[in-house]
Amino acid sequence: MFHLGWFLSFSTQAWHAPHSDRGGLFPNTDVYVDFARALERAGFDYLMIEDGSFIPDAYGSSMEHSLRTGFASPKHDPMALVPLLAASTEKIGLIATMTTSFYPPFLAARLMTTLDHLSGGRVGFNLVTAHNDRTAQNYGMDKHWDHSERYAIATDWAQAVTALLTSWDEDAVVDDVAAGIYADHTKIHQTDYEGSYFSSRGPLNVPPGPQRIPVICQAGGSPVGRVFASRFADTIVAPSGSIEWMKQYRTDIRAGLVDAGRDPDAVKVLFLTDFIIGDTHEDALELQRRRHAAMVADIEGRLAYMSFASGIDFSTFDLDAPVPPVSTNAAKTTTAQMFAGREHQTLREIASTIIPSLEIVGSPATAADQMEAVMAEVGGDGFLVNSPVTPRAVADIAGDLAPELRRRGLIRSEYSADTLRGNLTAY
Ligand SMILES: Cc1cc2nc3c(=O)[nH]c(=O)nc-3n(C[C@H](O)[C@H](O)[C@H](O)COP(=O)(O)O)c2cc1C
Structure with missing residues (x-):
């Protein structure tokens, strides 16, 4: 069996493309709620909301193209979508992107813990270093840190956040009404994290959520990005390429996990994939x-x-x-x-x-054949659907393709756990 995720933008959803939901134009919350529920019915592990904090202006040295065409802007804060979707669903995982370069570790640990409580343990964060000078300028810098330093910062950040997330022992909350004891203060520890870039006294002022450490997702492709993913990620959203390239990528990540002293099966690598589904293969x-x-x-x-x-x-x-x-x-x-x-x-x-990712093209049956063959060859853990949220794309993939995959026993028939981590590690 393999896992499924969907790569979502909290943005215009191909507003000018054929079959876009004109009536549900961004940021109509119903579109996202309907979408999350459809993915949950289909048995998806998670939806992952990407993010960036700038309006692109590299092309033509101007924001004109981005704003005129609605490309990569506007873009709302993905964290704000999480509680809305959590309240409208029961099982699906909700991963939102957060940048390690500009989000203070204490705020990150506290926000993610609160969201973990609100969602019943279904959240994760996609850690990115952010790759644009404009982002850095929006946060007060002249230009972004050098690529390798961004990952040194990310490593320090992840250690600080993890230290804060584990500052309460798992049994620290006593909740004994008769004795009038909420928590055992001896089980809540000052963190005193001192890193090269961050320090935080701690402890966190909220008790751990159901997952304690929300699922960590990562997309680093470069050698330093892969080392970072090997140390911290629970799931990797990987760029795709040729079968050979994907095989090599996964082998490399698995070797990195062994180097980091982790179980190579502990991390689920989902390859970014475009789906073109028709009634028939020829369609x-x-x-x-x-x-x-x-x-x-x-x-x-x-x-x-x-x-x-x-x-x-x-x-x-x-x-x-x-x-x-x-x-x-x-x-x-x-x-x-x-x-x-x-x-x-x-x-x-x-x-x-340029095709940004692997393409699976076919009827539900021939597409399922291809997915099965890719997984058998690459040995990967699943696919991350790369498609704008249009009614047609959701119907094709969640409505037609997923039932075919389920019928073949390639994806889950029901969620076996209540938390994202539980479902992700169930197989
Ligand atoms: C599937 C996928 C999703 C990504 N999502 C984001 C995102 O939401 N925000 C972002 O700034 N970068 C995103 N990236 C870019 C990565 O964080 C990273 O910059 C890129 O993969 C290049 O890797 P490197 O930084 O290790 O060179 C994504 C990459 C992939 C493959």
């Missing part, structure tokens, strides 16, 4: 053909995506010439993946054929 291939043709036609959108990930203004490059070597302090892995093995292609060729 799906036709949908894929149309989607790729739309991508080729929207060269500006493709370049803007590349600029967003890399921080490099591709509007200044010659579209019909090979791309000179580029380097970035932003999302290094994503940027490197764009150009890997394409040194002789023109920018136009690269931009119009």
Whole structure:
């Protein structure tokens, strides 16, 4: 069996795409509630809400493209969506993105513990270092820290947060009404965390939630990002690529887990995957053909995506010439993946054929065949659906594909635990 997650943006949800829910335009909360319930009926492990704190302006050195087209902006705070979805669902995990570069550890530990209580133990946080100078400037810096220092900060941050989250012993709350004792203060410890970047006295002023340490999710692709994930993550949302690339990625992460003294099966690696589902296999291939043709036609959108990930203004490059070597302090892995093995292609060729992730294309039955084959080959733990929330996408994937997977015994038929951690580690 494998696990399923959905990569969600708290944003415009492809407002101008075919089949978008015009009546449910962002930020209509019903859209998100209906979506979370549909995923829960389908047996998804979690939905993961991505985040960023800036309006992209790398492309064309202007915010114009992002704001005109609703690309990566607007974007609301994902943490605010969690209690709303928790109150509307019972079993599905809710992971929201938080940046280790700008969120103070005490606030992070306290907020996540409160959300863990409110959700009955179903929350997680996706730890990112944030990759854009504009983010850093929004938090008062001139530019972002260097890539390797961002991960040194993230490591210190994760240690500080973990120390705070474990500052109450598991049996510290006595809750003895007859004796009038709420908690045993000898079981609640001053943390006195002193790191290179953070310090916190502690203890936390809230008792541990049902999971004590909410599920930690991570997406680091670079060597330092992978080391960080190996030390702290419970689930990794991984970029996808060729089968060979995914196999290598997972092998590498598993080796890192052993180096970190952890069980390699303790971390669930979900690969970011696009799904194109049709009534028949041929329908799906036709949908894929149309989607790729739309991508080729929207060269500006493709370049803007590349600029967003890399921080490099591709509007200044010659579209019909090979791309000179580029380097970035932003999302290094994503940027490197764009150009890997394409040194002789023109920018136009690269931009119009970049598929951000693995594509599963077919009827529910042939798509399920492909998913089964990918998992058998890669040995991975599951898929992270990469799709805007449109009624059609939800119906295709949660309504049609998931029941087919369940019928084959490839995904759970029911949740076996009440917490996200429990469900994630059930198999
Ligand atoms: C599936 C997935 C989800 C991601 N979500 C976010 C996000 O919400 N916010 C963010 O700033 N970066 C996000 N990233 C980017 C990563 O945090 C990271 O910057 C990127 O994978 C590059 O890895 P590196 O920093 O180790 O080079 C995501 C990456 C992947 C693959």
